Amino acid sequence: MTGAHGPGTSAATPDPARRGTSRRRFLGGAAIGAAGLAAGAAAGVGLASAEAAPPVTAGQLAAQREAQTVPFYGTRQAGITTPQQERLMFAALDVTSTDVQDVQRLLGRWAALAARFTAGRPVSDSPGNPDAPPFDTGEAMDSGPYSLTITVGFGASLFDDRFGLADRRPAALAPLGTIPGDAVMKPAITGGDLCIQACADDPQVVFHAIRNMVRAARGTAVLRWSQLGFGRASATGAGQTTPRNLFGFRDGTNNIHADDTGGLDQHVWVSGSDQRWMDDGSYLVARKIRMEIESWDTDDLADQQRIFGRRKDTGAPLTGGTEFTPIDFHRTGADGVPVIDPHSHVRLASPEANGGVRLLRRGYNYTDGQDPDTGKLAAGLFFLSYQRDPHAQFKVLQTRLGKSDLMNEYIAHIGGGVWACPPGVRQAGDWFGRSLFD
């Protein structure tokens, strides 16, 4: 079903395998300089008494961070178990063409662009024709990749009767139905035929990636809604310190970490499902969750901690220990009352209360500035979660949380969606979700 020239072969998206101009040519040098210093320091151990290794400067560390790349090609998409970067831009798009070959070509163009952007390269190595708009929009021209990852997903609506894909829709992508707490989901920021999650350690790099991928969709798909995120609100890397959400609590302590391959295989990566094209993929459930931070800030510390079941300063469970001490859900106080409130967030979301259910959280804090109607800060958590089956995982947890989580007084789910993220793009010329169309 591939188009005559196959996806990804248009003039505006040259072969990503071609070596060309780096978005920032001198960065390689800067990174090698810093790495060289580190290697020199290691090699020079024997000489240490004679000559101390020069310290690595803040500038060199910043250059290293800027030059950092995450491999794009692979069996599984990056951006799912990749240690979480600092910045997010998320986009949901609707397909406007009714020709399935347009969709395939778009997925090929996106794969070629994603390969380039994640390597720190612009849309094209050519400056283009002075009488035509430039190939690349330019705002990341002086920037390295900053660990950019680009992850693409397919919404349930892509499997309607437009593209002949109805019988390829996995059971796991069937609509979740109404879940307690969903009453205020706004259609304008919910759903979408396609989604792109761009994560990097720089805000302009994620913006550039989404902007140019939306631009490359012109004539085939349009932007439906988007979201910027900052200050990763989950830890996914084993060595990452646990970040804080906008309620000020450590978030991600009990997440599935990148080195827990058994946990990831059990809870995150699809294998042997009813639609084999999804093997090595994962399902993304996103929720834009508004947080009433002004009222939260009037609540006393003891109550805030009761709501989560954890201490605000250290993240340790209220039953004692340090951040990573297992929670003792059976402990009662001298008064016979459970130390971890029966309606606390950690109890209701725990595997113990949900038949072992877990998911991988990858959320970001967000703010849309001030709410013009109320004057309050429009801020919250852009909850991103990956799993094998949203029905058996997200829905089970959110059904319990939506009914009686103490936190519900301070939050509202206002948008989001579910997308099937196919396996990885294997090599140049391959495209996102090729196995879906085979």
Ligand SMILES: C=CC1=C(C)c2cc3[nH]c(cc4nc(cc5[nH]c(cc1n2)c(C)c5CCC(=O)O)C(CCC(=O)O)=C4C)c(C)c3C=C
């Ligand atoms: C349906 C799933 C979940 C939603 C929605 C959700 C929203 C949400 N969570 C926080 C803050 C914290 N969550 C924490 C733990 C936690 N949350 C979920 C699931 C959802 N959270 C799970 C599965 C867990 C882990 C439970 C466990 O195994 O112990 C924590 C505690 C620290 C941690 O382990 O990460 C915090 C804090 C907010 C603010 C929020 C919506 C705005």
Ligand SMILES: [Fe+2]
């Ligand atoms: Fe949570």
